[in-house]
Amino acid sequence: EVQLVESGGGLVQPGRSLKLSCAASGFTFSNYYMAWVRQAPKKGLEWVATISTSGSRTYYPDSVKGRFTISRDNAKSSLYLQMNSLKSEDTATYYCARGQYRYNYDYWGQGVMVTVSS
Amino acid sequence: EIVLTQSPTTMAASPGEKVTLTCRASSSVSYMHWYQQRSGTSPKLWIYETSKLASGVPNRFSGSGSGTSYSLTINSMETEDAATYYCQQGSSYPPITFGSGTKLEIK
Numbered sequence: 001e002v003q004l005v006e007s008g009g010g011l012v013q014p015g016r017s018l019k020l021s022c023a024a025s026g027f028t029f030s031n032y033y034m035a036w037v038r039q040a041p042k043k044g045l046e047w048v049a050t051i052s053t054s055g056s057r058t059y060y061p062d063s064v065k066g067r068f069t070i071s072r073d074n075a076k077s078s079l080y081l082q083m084n085s086l087k088s089e090d091t092a093t094y095y096c097a098r099g100q101y102r103y104n105y106d107y108w109g110q111g112v113m114v115t116v117s118s
Numbered sequence: 119e120i121v122l123t124q125s126p127t128t129m130a131a132s133p134g135e136k137v138t139l140t141c142r143a144s145s146s147v148s149y150m151h152w153y154q155q156r157s158g159t160s161p162k163l164w165i166y167e168t169s170k171l172a173s174g175v176p177n178r179f180s181g182s183g184s185g186t187s188y189s190l191t192i193n194s195m196e197t198e199d200a201a202t203y204y205c206q207q208g209s210s211y212p213p214i215t216f217g218s219g220t221k222l223e224i225k
Contacts, residue, residue: 032136035159035214045153045161051168061213062211095160103208104151108160 002026002107004096009112012086020078022096022109029077030054033099034069036081038092039111046092049081050099064090086116120145120210122217124203130225138194139220141183141205148209150188152181156201157217164203165190200224 020036036048048068050059056113058070069082080097093113098104121144131137141150152165163172166183168188178193192199205217 037194044218045206045216047212047216050212050214060213100163100166102149102151103211103214104163104166104206105161106152106163106172108162111160 002098004012004098004107004109006094006096006109006112009094009114011115011117014087016086016114017082017084018086018114019083020081020094020096020112020114022081024077024079024096024098029072030074033103034070034072034104035097035099036079037095037097037105037108038090038114040089040092043092047092048054050092050103051079066080083114086114088116090114091116119213120147120207120209120215122205122215124133124205124217124220127218128221128222128223130223133195133197135195135225137195137199137222139190139203139218139222141188141190142146143186143188143207145210146209147207149207150181150183151208152190153204154201154207155204161203161204182210196225197224 004023005023028056035050052069055072067085070078095111096109098107100106123142149167152163155161169181178182180191202219202221204219
C-alpha cells in the first residue's frame with residue numbers, strides 16, 4: 001500500500017525557516033518524480049515544487065522560487081521541503097504527492113499544517 | 119502561465135441528477151486532470167489525461183474536452199459525490215496550475 005506521511009509543520013514567525021519531511025513507503029520511491037502542493041485555509045490547491053527521480057532537476061513557481069528548496073534522499077525514501085524567509089501567505093496545509101506521467105499526482109499524504117505568524 | 123477557470127464555483131444537485139463541471143484554460147492544453155477533495159481530507163486523483171478514470175472511481179463519472187475547454191460529468195449524482203473538484207494542467211509546465219475548484223453539494 002502506497003503511503004506518504006508528512007511531518008515537520010508548526011507555528012513559525014515571519015522570516016524564519018522550517019523544513020518539512022515526507023516519508024514514503026509501499027512503492028519504489030526512486031522511480032517517481034515527487035512534488036509538494038499546498039492549500040491555504042479555505043482556499044484552493046497551489047503547486048509548490050517538483051523534483052526529478054534523481055534529484056538533479058527541481059522546479060518551482062515564482063511565488064516560492066529562491067526561498068523554498070525541494071530535495072530527496074532515495075536511500076531513505078524521503079522527500080523534503082526547506083522553507084526559508086517564510087511569509088504569512090505561506091500559511092497552508094502542505095501535501096506531499098507522487099508524480100505520474102503527464103504531471104498528475106496519484107497519491108497524496110495527509111498533509112501537514114504550517115502557520116506563519118508572529 | 120496557464121490560468122484555469124472552473125465553473126460554476128458552487129452548485130447543488132439532487133440524487134440521480136446529471137452534473138457537468140467545466141474547466142476553461144487561458145491557452146490550449148493537451149490534457150486535463152481532475153481531483154476530488156472531500157471536506158477535511160486530502161485530494162484524490164479522480165480523472166487523468168482528460169478522460170481516464172483513476173482506480174476505484176465509479177463509472178458514472180466521465181471526462182472530456184480538448185484545447186481550452188474540459189469537463190467532468192457525473193451521469194447520476196449520488197450523495198457520496200458531494201465534494202470539491204479541481205482541474206489541473208501539466209501541459210505547459212512549469213508551472214503546474216490548478217483551477218480554483220467547484221464545490222458540489224447534494225440537494
